[in-house]
Amino acid sequence: MAEALTSEAILAATEEVLRRYGPAKATVVDVAKALGVSHGSVYRHFPTKAALREAVTRRWLDAIHVAMEPRFDQGLTAAETLRAWLQKLFDRKRHSHVDEPELFATFRVLVSESQNIPEYHVDHLVGQVARIIQAGVDTQEFVTDDVPKTALAVWDATEKFHHPAHAQEWGDPHIQDAFDAVVSLVIAGLRYNRIPSAAGDA
Amino acid sequence: MAEALTSEAILAATEEVLRRYGPAKATVVDVAKALGVSHGSVYRHFPTKAALREAVTRRWLDAIHVAMEPRFDQGLTAAETLRAWLQKLFDRKRHSHVDEPELFATFRVLVSESQNIPEYHVDHLVGQVARIIQAGVDTQEFVTDDVPKTALAVWDATEKFHHPAHAQEWGDPHIQDAFDAVVSLVIAGLRYNRIPSAAGDA
DNA sequence: GGACTGACAGATTTCAATATCTGTCAGTCC
DNA sequence: GGACTGACAGATATTGAAATCTGTCAGTCC
Numbered sequence: 001m002a003e004a005l006t007s008e009a010i011l012a013a014t015e016e017v018l019r020r021y022g023p024a025k026a027t028v029v030d031v032a033k034a035l036g037v038s039h040g041s042v043y044r045h046f047p048t049k050a051a052l053r054e055a056v057t058r059r060w061l062d063a064i065h066v067a068m069e070p071r072f073d074q075g076l077t078a079a080e081t082l083r084a085w086l087q088k089l090f091d092r093k094r095h096s097h098v099d100e101p102e103l104f105a106t107f108r109v110l111v112s113e114s115q116n117i118p119e120y121h122v123d124h125l126v127g128q129v130a131r132i133i134q135a136g137v138d139t140q141e142f143v144t145d146d147v148p149k150t151a152l153a154v155w156d157a158t159e160k161f162h163h164p165a166h167a168q169e170w171g172d173p174h175i176q177d178a179f180d181a182v183v184s185l186v187i188a189g190l191r192y193n194r195i196p197s198a199a200g201d202a
Numbered sequence: 203m204a205e206a207l208t209s210e211a212i213l214a215a216t217e218e219v220l221r222r223y224g225p226a227k228a229t230v231v232d233v234a235k236a237l238g239v240s241h242g243s244v245y246r247h248f249p250t251k252a253a254l255r256e257a258v259t260r261r262w263l264d265a266i267h268v269a270m271e272p273r274f275d276q277g278l279t280a281a282e283t284l285r286a287w288l289q290k291l292f293d294r295k296r297h298s299h300v301d302e303p304e305l306f307a308t309f310r311v312l313v314s315e316s317q318n319i320p321e322y323h324v325d326h327l328v329g330q331v332a333r334i335i336q337a338g339v340d341t342q343e344f345v346t347d348d349v350p351k352t353a354l355a356v357w358d359a360t361e362k363f364h365h366p367a368h369a370q371e372w373g374d375p376h377i378q379d380a381f382d383a384v385v386s387l388v389i390a391g392l393r394y395n396r397i398p399s400a401a402g403d404a
Numbered sequence: 405g406g407a408c409t410g411a412c413a414g415a416t417t418t419c420a421a422t423a424t425c426t427g428t429c430a431g432t433c434c
Numbered sequence: 435g436g437a438c439t440g441a442c443a444g445a446t447a448t449t450g451a452a453a454t455c456t457g458t459c460a461g462t463c464c
Contacts, residue, residue, distance in 0.1 A: 207407080239408075239409085240409050240410065242409060242410070243409075246407075
């Protein structure tokens with residue numbers, strides 16, 4: 001018996017097993033085997049298999065949240081910052097999907113397994129969008145009377161470029177053109193947007 | 203032997219069998235049974251099971267295309283016409299999904315079985331959007347230097363409200379708010395949009 | 405003679421027996 | 435005595451043999 005078994009070591013081993021076997025085949029027994037312990041030991045650290053998977057997923061998403069943290073010290077306009085942020089998110093997801101399709105698919109499954117996780121992830125990223133839009137409102141570059149609602153609208157309007165259900169379309173050679181066109185349209189809208197209380201502004 | 207077996211009768215029977223058994227269980231033998239003929243007879247009219255299913259699907263989509271045909275004689279602005287058109291499409295899909303989830307899922311599967319069918323459907327509807335946008339450009343209500351490309355951008359930006367991959371979200375009580383926010387943003391964008399050749403307008 | 409049948413080969417699906425996995429817990433071992 | 439094991443019950447997944455389905459075509463029937 002070398003070191004004491006830690007939650008951290010279990011998470012690392014689980015990630016490795018998920019990479020190797022995929023989400024359908026990866027078992028708690030496999031994780032225990034990789035660690036050289038009985039699977040009962042894993043259950044002293046995580047109450048269920050679902051909780052273990054969720055912990056791995058949350059760790060992975062947190063790394064994305066940190067990487068996507070918007071910067072405001074680059075001397076860019078809010079529109080440029082927003083475009084760059086959306087492009088960065090798209091590039092990350094697209095490259096992940098294209099370069100490591102199986103790993104991407106694995107995390108796709110893991111995320112969709114839980115109710116809370118996708119909500120947690122989306123809320124966090126929409127919060128980052130809201131901060132960029134708020135910066136634009138502060139400089140009078142953007143117009144909106146409800147920043148959080150507008151941030152969600154920007155998120156929803158760019159769904160095609162971040163929602164994993166559309167991942168297959170990310171291989172299309174014209175996808176960058178489609179991205180540019182949607183982002184341009186959205187940014188043009190932000191300069192003049194006013195969300196109606198009723199549907200009466202059209 | 204009553205009437206001669208027609209392609210039309212086979213299509214109707216296939217639709218009925220699909221409704222009753224769903225896409226996974228519906229077989230050519232079932233269709234033949236429903237018509238009181240041998241399944242060999244069905245193959246005199248359609249070369250393969252896939253072709254038969256595709257014919258049923260195309261028929262169903264054509265009905266949508268007709269129903270969605272935009273009207274320009276209502277005295278509405280282009281923005282109002284576009285919002286109403288998008289709302290109508292969303293309402294159709296949402297009610298179909300909510301009221302007859304199994305039938306909707308069946309057609310979802312049928313459409314996704316073929317490469318050509320979704321492309322055919324999307325091209326047709328984006329063409330209708332383009333005509334609305336063109337009308338807006340003609341009245342100087344909208345600004346764009348590339349109508350088809352902008353129409354596609356509008357389609358892509360509203361993906362969440364027509365792509366069946368998002369159907370589960372259509373039950374959300376706030377989905378209409380999300381729709382209104384995205385459409386307002388897009389329409390605001392259309393009033394000022396100019397798609398960049400490079401990505402340099404942000 | 406042209407529409408239809410029904411038997412057929414190969415492909416796909418179903419189903420039930422078998423194996424594996426999850427989560428628990430009494431017992432072992434430093 | 436607290437971390438760990440391993441046997442266990444019930445749930446889930448795998449497998450392969452049997453059944454069904456797809457697509458063909460020689461033959462039947464008006």
